[in-house]
Amino acid sequence: MDASLRHGRASLAVSFFSQGVVFALLVTRIPAIQDRYGISDGLLPVFLAAVPILAGAGSVATEHLVKRVRPSVVLRWVQPLVALVLVAAGSGNAMWQIAVALGLFGICVGGLDASMNMLGVSLQRTYGRSIMLGFHAAYSLGGITGASLAWAGAHWHLSLAVLYAPVAVVLIPLVLMASRWYVDQRPEPVAEGVAAPVATPVVMRLLLPLCLVMAFAYIGDSTVSNWSAKYLQDTLGSSEQLSTVPYNIYMVTTLLGRAAGDLGVRRFGGAAVVRAGTVLAAVGFGVVAVAPGPWAGMLGFTLLGFGLCVIVPTTFAAAGRLFPGASDTAIARLNIFNYVGFLIGAPLVGAIGDAWSYRGAMLIPMVLVLATLLYAKSFDTGEARYRVGHERPRTADVG
Numbered sequence: 465m466d467a468s469l470r471h472g473r474a475s476l477a478v479s480f481f482s483q484g485v486v487f488a489l490l491v492t493r494i495p496a497i498q499d500r501y502g503i504s505d506g507l508l509p510v511f512l513a514a515v516p517i518l519a520g521a522g523s524v525a526t527e528h529l530v531k532r533v534r535p536s537v538v539l540r541w542v543q544p545l546v547a548l549v550l551v552a553a554g555s556g557n558a559m560w561q562i563a564v565a566l567g568l569f570g571i572c573v574g575g576l577d578a579s580m581n582m583l584g585v586s587l588q589r590t591y592g593r594s595i596m597l598g599f600h601a602a603y604s605l606g607g608i609t610g611a612s613l614a615w616a617g618a619h620w621h622l623s624l625a626v627l628y629a630p631v632a633v634v635l636i637p638l639v640l641m642a643s644r645w646y647v648d649q650r651p652e653p654v655a656e657g658v659a660a661p662v663a664t665p666v667v668m669r670l671l672l673p674l675c676l677v678m679a680f681a682y683i684g685d686s687t688v689s690n691w692s693a694k695y696l697q698d699t700l701g702s703s704e705q706l707s708t709v710p711y712n713i714y715m716v717t718t719l720l721g722r723a724a725g726d727l728g729v730r731r732f733g734g735a736a737v738v739r740a741g742t743v744l745a746a747v748g749f750g751v752v753a754v755a756p757g758p759w760a761g762m763l764g765f766t767l768l769g770f771g772l773c774v775i776v777p778t779t780f781a782a783a784g785r786l787f788p789g790a791s792d793t794a795i796a797r798l799n800i801f802n803y804v805g806f807l808i809g810a811p812l813v814g815a816i817g818d819a820w821s822y823r824g825a826m827l828i829p830m831v832l833v834l835a836t837l838l839y840a841k842s843f844d845t846g847e848a849r850y851r852v853g854h855e856r857p858r859t860a861d862v863g
Contacts, residue, residue: 469590472647476583477602479543479642482635483576484606485613486550489631490569491689492614496624497553501562509811511563515570516803522574523803527796529575530582535792536646539579543639546572547632554624574803578796584777585784585791586649594734597725600777604719611715649791666793673839674783675801677738680832681775682805683812684745684768687829688714690810691822692765695752699822702758710765717769725774734778735843741778742836745771749830753823775836776802782843 490497498508529538549572553565584599610631617627668675689711697707721741728737748767755761783798784791809829816825 468645469587469647471645472583472587473591473595475642475645476580476587476647477599479539479580479639479646480584480599480602481606481609482543482639483546483573483580484603484608485610485631485635486547486606487573488607488610489614489628490550490553492611493554493617493624493627496618497562500554500624501557501559503559503562511566513807515566515573516807518567518570519574519577520800520803522571522576523578523796523799524574525571526575526578527793530579530792530796534648535579535582535586536643536648538575539583539646540640540643542572542575542579543643544636546576547635547639551625551628551632554628574799577802578799581780581799582792582795583646583648585780585795587647588781589649589784589788589791590647594726594729594781596777596781597722597729597774600773601719601722601725604715604722604773608712608715608719611712664787664789666787666790666797668797670786671783671794671797673842674779674786675798677775677836677839677842678779678798678801679805679808680829680836681772681779682802683809684749684772684829684833685776686806686809687813687826688765688768688772691813691817691825695822695826696758696761700755700758700761702761706758710762713762714765714769717766718773721770721773722777725777728774729778729781733844734782735840737774738778738843739837739840741771741774742833742840743771745775746830746834747771749826749833753826753830772833778843782845786842786845 494508494512497503503511526535526538546569549565549569553562553569556562556565580599584596588595613627613631616622617624692710692714693707696702696710697704725737728740745768748764748769748771751764751767752761753764755764780795780798783794787794812828813822813825816828
């Protein structure tokens with residue numbers, strides 16, 4: 465394997481890791497941000513909803529931006545900006561300041577997520593084998609790191625500015641240094657006298673099944689991140705301390721599942737891995753819904769982590785294969801449904817839980833995740849070249 469590709473893979477993993485750290489530091493300290501700025505309980509959902517909505521807008525903007533500049537250029541400059549915006553979110557004291565900071569955070573994260581996954585998909589195509597789950601494993605590791613730092617900040621009663629500023633001081637030079645080795649995709653060489661292949665435009669009718677899968681996966685993910693602690697404590701009768709464990713378990717199992725997931729895709733194919741992950745996640749939600757006590761509930765959340773973790777990166781990879789000549793556009797549009805699922809999941813489960821029961825509410829994401837099985841065949845398109853024994857199909861350009 466060419467050294468530039470190995471460097472590109474490592475540098476992109478650094479980017480995924482850094483994004484995991486920053487995002488976890490924001491979402492795990494939402495209560496502290498609310499207290500700092502005096503945001504009321506009624507106004508908080510408006511702020512939280514604005515972030516994924518603006519992230520979707522950022523993803524749309526990135527789709528058009530990468531027609532003029534390479535995805536590596538977008539990622540190189542937007543990622544340090546996200547870290548700076550995080551510091552700004554923890555340093556102000558007026559309502560307008562947090563509104564501007566969260567708005568910028570949403571827009572920048574949309575561009576960051578889109579460009580990061582564009583590079584991952586094109587690099588996987590160059591490798592000719594599955595490596596996308598490894599990048600998302602780096603993101604999970606970053607999330608665990610960020611959540612741990614947030615816990616330390618809360619434990620030692622550090623202000624948000626004191627917590628966020630050192631992280632930015634470390635991460636910004638790190639990602640700028642790593643960006644020197646990003647690898648962009650270059651059009652496949654065409655033999656003399658042979659007509660260049662025509663890029664296939666992205667047809668939303670064909671991409672829609674993968675978009676739905678992405679939304680379903682993030683509905684499941686947001687259910688765990690937003691409701692696992694409350695569910696364990698209020699419904700299953702755990703202690704407050706024990707109620708924090710399921711999300712940590714979920715994050716660790718997500719890391720482990722993604723770290724091993726590429727091997728599964730290379731051996732059995734993406735469709736088989738997604739089917740297995742879907743069934744395992746559905747069983748996990750079922751166990752959570754009928755759990756007689758907190759330990760059984762934690763078993764359910766463990767199964768959820770192993771099941772859900774493989775779906776998102778495999779879906780990004782499938783979109784790249786479905787539209788090989790327009791993968792950047794496909795990834796940007798697919799990425800929007802990441803935020804759609806995040807925006808729908810938590811309010812949906814909360815509304816059903818309040819109106820009916822939280823046990824019953826856990827069945828809704830279970831059914832939606834199971835619907836992924838209806839679209840599993842969408843993961844088969846062009847997959848043979850990424851299985852063991854097939855050659856690399858493309859060359860690349862160092863960004």
